[in-house]
Amino acid sequence: MLKNLTFRWFLIFFVLIASFYFVYPTYSQYSDNNYNGDQNYIKLGLDLQGGMYVMLELDQEQLIENIANKPSPKYLEAIKTASNNAFENQSDFLDELLLVSDAENIQLYKFYSRRVHSGRTNQDVIIFLENESSKARESVVEILRNRVDGFGVNEPNIQKSGKKRIILELAGVDDPTRARNLIQKTASLEFALVLEDQILKVSQIIDKVLIDKPQLASSSSDANRTTNVNSINDDLEENDEFTIEDLSIDSKIIASETNNEVLKSNPFSGFFKPVYNLFGSIANVYESEVEKIDYILSLEDVKKVIPTSGRFVWSSKAKSSIEDGLKYRALYYIAKSPVISSGDIVDPSANIGQSGGNNVGQWVVNLSMTSNARTRWSKFTGSKIGKQVAIILDNKVFMAPSIQTKISGGDTQITGLDDANEAKDIATVLKAGELPAPVNIIMESTVGPSLGDRTIHASKNAMLIGFIIVIIFMLLYYKGAGLVANFALILNVLLILSVLSTLGTTLTLPGIAGLILTIGMSIDANVIIFERIKEELKTGKSAGTAILSGYESAFLTILDANVTTLIAAFVLANIGSGPIKGFAITLAIGIICSMFCAVFITKTVFLTFTKNKVSI
Structure with missing residues (x-):
């Protein structure tokens, strides 16, 4: 033919x-x-066309911690060691975890016994973790695709690279910062009770630990951190100008509040300032001192005394006080187990507050709940009238309103947002779903x-x-x-x-x-x-x-x-x-x-x- x-x-x-x-x-x-x-x-x-090129890496360490059943301190230390070895040797993290686990006689199966069904050896568990990592990356790719679509990028190019990397090519993006935030959010949404009656008790316990063991600061494993509890106290005693320059505080009177004997007797709670007109929290901290609090909370001896029923979480943003003009962040002590989580939310949407409410003309994110979540939310709000409930996104408290009455409808709002972009981005990440593990940007370029x-x-x-x-x-x-x-x-x-x-x-x-x-x-x-x-x-x-x-x-x-x-x-x-x-x-x-x-x-x-x- x-x-x-x-x-x-x-x-x-x-x-x-x-x-x-x-x-x-x-x-x-x-x-x-x-x-x-x-x-x-x-x-x-x-x-x-111009745009943004981003290479992401799935946080395998956090993933295997998330799916583990009550990981022991020894196992968590093994994960850190394997991560460091993988970085130094440019090798695979899970291969290093297998070597460390065998060397330390750690039986991985006991941490994943509910999920592993095909063998109990460490090698079998590593194979299971490799499969979970692969599934997590597939899920991340799909979630990122949905997020980017909501961002308005025309035909994004999203592809896998290697075992745990993802490449995004976002043509036409003209706001890299917004795109970066949208990509990295895990979209972990929680509604949890604020344990306001316990924060002082827990803080006093932490104070006692720091007073009884002043060597904790010098024994920190974080060699790069220059600010510690002892150096804070020493500098505050010896140099009155420390708080003015290093803490960016305008008033010497206020500077003296953290530069006196308070921190000697209260090395943790002494940082708290009761500025009620900002967050409704008794634990408000200068924005410049947030890292010091984080450092204290990262100490292993401090972690041991914090009750397992609660955890500390920062507010999402700093606010300026009308009284002194200084910026503060609120530190909340909230219940470990949330009453509502990301999977309970349906149809999140960004809207402008309607007339008749407290947020007229301001951008908010409206949330609806599943039928089961509505029932839980109704019982919870009915039994906790007068208490604060924290709305937490990616481990940051966006708002912590007091419960005034029982809420039966299951509808709520996230308020206090800066602009339309923030509201739309939050709605987008919630709609796309929660990432199974964090993703880290390891390379980025813009054209x-x-x-x-x-x-x-x-x-x-x-x-x-x-x-x-x-x-x-x-x-x-x-x-x-x-x-x-x-x-x-x-x-x-x-x-x-x-x-x-x-x-x-x-x-x-x-x-x-x-x-x-x-x-x-x-x-x-x-x-x-x-x-x-x-x-x-x-x-x-x-x-x-x-x-x-x-x-x-x-x-x-x-x-x-x-x-x-x-x-x-x-x-x-x-x-x-x-x-x-x-x-x-x-x-x-x-x-x-x-x-x-x-x-x-x-x-x-x-x-x-x-x-x-x-x-x-």
């Missing part, structure tokens, strides 16, 4: 029409019309749209100049045959663009380089064929016979060169990422299209000419 010229021309015209059809959405998208259909089109990558415009302009010029030079050369050197090759070359470019458009490919600068390389390879195939035909004509063969023999003898050479290049492109596409993958995909598509155009189309034209005795 392929020897039938009519069929060959029918196939060529069919491919030509299909190419125009599939490339039209791309043309329309980047013309003044702006394509609004459902078909795919070629998107511009970060280096052409401005102006650089992308210059790159596009330079790429267009490079492609156009190269294209014109090739066409002129083929016409001058091969004359009529060169005209045929140029016809095939134009069809080749059109065909490549149509395939890229059909696949919805994101075109990057390396992708354009692959396209230009393909043009050269396509002409190279024609040069080989034409030289073979010349050789056949010199032996005295007729034009038709010489053409058939020339294509036949050149085919294996062309096939061999293209197949080896195709293999290289396949390898690059599978092991590479970002720009390398874009180059490989464009190159692979170009090779296949070039084979069709250089061998099939030009041969059809030559056979038609010889059949009609047209001289070329």
